[in-house]
Amino acid sequence: MSSMTAPRPLPIRCADCPIRYRAVCSPCDEGELQELERIKSYRTYEAGETIAWAGEKLSLVGSVVEGVAMLSSTLADGRRQMVGLLFPSDFLGRPGRESVSYDAVAATRVTFCMFQKREFERLITRTPRIERRLLEMTLDDLDAAREWMVLLGRKTAREKIATLFVIMARREATMHDQPAGDGLRFPLYISREAMADYLGLTIETVSRQISSLRREGVFTLEGNRTVQIHDLARLIEEAGDDADGGLAN
Amino acid sequence: MSSMTAPRPLPIRCADCPIRYRAVCSPCDEGELQELERIKSYRTYEAGETIAWAGEKLSLVGSVVEGVAMLSSTLADGRRQMVGLLFPSDFLGRPGRESVSYDAVAATRVTFCMFQKREFERLITRTPRIERRLLEMTLDDLDAAREWMVLLGRKTAREKIATLFVIMARREATMHDQPAGDGLRFPLYISREAMADYLGLTIETVSRQISSLRREGVFTLEGNRTVQIHDLARLIEEAGDDADGGLAN
DNA sequence: CCGTTTCCTTGATCCCGATCAAGAGGAGGG
DNA sequence: CCCTCCTCTTGATCGGGATCAAGGAAACGG
Incomplete structure (x- = not known):
């Protein structure tokens, strides 16, 4: 085109x-x-x-x-x-x-x-x-x-959080012309409340799902708004997307 | 413009x-x-x-x-x-x-x-x-x-159904250059399953909410897919929209 | 006409995420 | 430093919508 x-x-x-x-x-x-x-x-x-x-x-x-x-x-x-x-x-x-x-x-x-x-x-x-x-x-x-x-209508709270983090990670990597992969650090930019409003959840649910994924070692938090990814493949899997859908490419 | x-x-x-x-x-x-x-x-x-x-x-x-x-x-x-x-x-x-x-x-x-x-x-x-x-x-x-x-992320099942019906009613009225009002009859065109997929619900919930609004006299059904509106104002109210938002104009 | 299939409704129960409540942690200003 | 404000986390409970299950009704083909 x-x-x-x-x-x-x-x-x-x-x-x-x-x-x-x-x-x-x-x-x-x-x-x-x-x-x-x-x-x-x-x-x-x-x-x-x-x-x-x-x-x-x-x-x-x-x-x-x-x-x-x-x-x-x-x-x-x-x-x-x-x-x-x-x-x-x-x-x-x-x-x-x-x-x-x-x-x-x-x-x-x-x-x-x-x-x-x-x-x-x-x-x-x-x-x-x-x-x-x-x-x-x-x-x-x-x-x-x-x-x-699709996220708002059909995904679970955990999938919503995972999707958001994957998208944020990809954005950050692209911005710096790096490949997205384990070890990537990036800022969340927005508050828990803003995430809740973005994902159609409450702040409590956002906080709980982030804590849950953190406890399972998928990522760590530095302060409240900086993420370091440890297992991107797992995070993508948790995002629950369509096989050939948006996140996979 | x-x-x-x-x-x-x-x-x-x-x-x-x-x-x-x-x-x-x-x-x-x-x-x-x-x-x-x-x-x-x-x-x-x-x-x-x-x-x-x-x-x-x-x-x-x-x-x-x-x-x-x-x-x-x-x-x-x-x-x-x-x-x-x-x-x-x-x-x-x-x-x-x-x-x-x-x-x-x-x-x-x-x-x-x-x-x-x-x-x-x-x-x-x-x-x-x-x-x-x-x-x-x-x-x-x-x-x-x-x-x-907004509907998918924040509205209740009842509000979702009401919103869909209001939009369908408006569409039908506009299509025939009529004002939307009580007494309007229009076809739903799509199955309960399609409505569920559109609204981010299950077919059972769609069916229950339609039955509930019907029992309360907001509209009647002729067959399963034709609606006759009896109380459009009520339906708009049930849609739960922002005061000056999309449905009000 | 009846039999089959598909769509829709209704009931019973369950569970995820909302709500209510309390407290922890950080940031900023005195 | 402490105090306050604000954000975030965690726990306890509730409830709306999902799930499981059964049956009714309309559409279709014979």
Whole structure:
């Protein structure tokens, strides 16, 4: 598919915002890069700070440069479900849509590289390649959401925790261009409460399942939020996935 | 946003495939319509027939014209979770992707208006407006998936059933350009097992919750698969949604 | 028409994860 | 340092939905 459109293989990066070109406009030509450069800006939120409320009109779109943000929805009586976790290079905002659909909250201190939605939309209209890239990213998000639906609807508490840890481990390894394997250390970034909201559990159940896997030697914890994997194969097995499904590749 | 791109307001329809233009290429100009006309074809599947397996390379994309199809994923031990339900005008397939991610099965006899993926992609490349439309549709799918994540992760069995019925009722009313209200009759289309897979429940729980709501006079059943609503307000209340969330508008 | 199959309902019981409750551990500020 | 706040862990109990089991009802083919 990329063979259809890519004018050259990339990667292009910019010094102060290395993630941006991967996320928004890979590939871009020089003119498009300069235009993006002109309209970009940065914004940092502290941990716990609300970036946007569901239903609010948001005039910015952009990518996470550093840190982690959460997308979540709250029922009338306060039950909360996280519907997405945004890591560096992930895109926030919906070009062509009036308002955001979910609460966006900073999980850690998080920095965005942002664009005025209006200007970004104008650029998109002139640059089909960026629109193609947005479609790509949205399809990825859709796949991730559907994979998570399987977890929420059908997995046990233990499988949910194992799946989350496997995904976090893979992410961390990929980020540092390492193979994922035993001995890998990585931060969880989010609180037990956030994990519970992500996995459709309570914090007590999250805590118990983590303790259980830790006691069985699958991993150890350094402090509360850093994991060191000891038996990745076991963790993958505990994740209970489909034979050829998402985690196996 | 449509004000940015739409050359005219629409709707354009074609006699033998009225849905297609809404789904795939609204708006289109005459040349694009003729091109789509040239490469389209129809395909019908019987209820229960598999349209595509997860991981399979699928060279077709297209819209449902009539009937209902299901997208689902199965864990190693057979637990199944439905991740999407495709009604007329819904799009199946992923331009730019090699293979499908989920099993696609006909829930009823279902007819698609399909295009060879290759040719469709070629058309897209020349027609940014269709790509824009695909992005729109994918964003809608993403919203729906995330709304469903809230249901799967946080709603009770009773709330899940109520939500499903409200959505089905709204769909049916919209389809016939009626307001949704008490007295509305509509078919469920899918079996109890399919509902269970969609809602992350067992068939027994689905059956019990339906019986419970029926006994309380919220609706009646004609046969097993046709519902007549008697108290839509109550049903919406039982759905337990966020105050200003998806169902309320 | 009846026999078979498939789908659906209902009852009895069990168990996983929620809830209620208490306390331990860490971080930050005085 | 201690004190407070907050997060996390662990224990005891509860309950919603799963599981096991049986039978009813609709669909289908003869």
